[in-house]
Amino acid sequence: MKYSSRVLVSASTMAALIILILLVPESEGAISCSDVIKDLRPCVNYLKSGSGNPPSACCAGASSLASATSTTADKKTACSxxxxxxxxxxIQTQLAQALPGNCGITLSVQISPNVDCSKIS
Structure with a gap:
């Protein structure tokens, strides 16, 4: 009788662990397209027809994106x-390429319609 109650407790514990695993998000740091778009939205007008330095809201968003893309998976998602x-x-290619430098940041993802996201590591 003691053996069957131990098995029952172990099975219950295992079931509880499986439920917890299923409830936890896949990756806490995973970035989504909506996050990327939200961060870079202030840059759109600048990248389409701007000149000079990017607006401060654009640089703040690009900086936020740079901080959020620390893993290869996040970089590939952001790239796509x-x-x-x-x-x-x-967009003006020159402005897109110069954006990180003009904002004083390093962005691990290119802003380009022609980038090969599979080569990001």
């Missing part, structure tokens, strides 16, 4: 989101 968005509008 940016590439898709950039394909839907005409």
């Amino acid at each position: 989101c940016i590439k898709s968005a950039a394909q839907k509008m005409t």
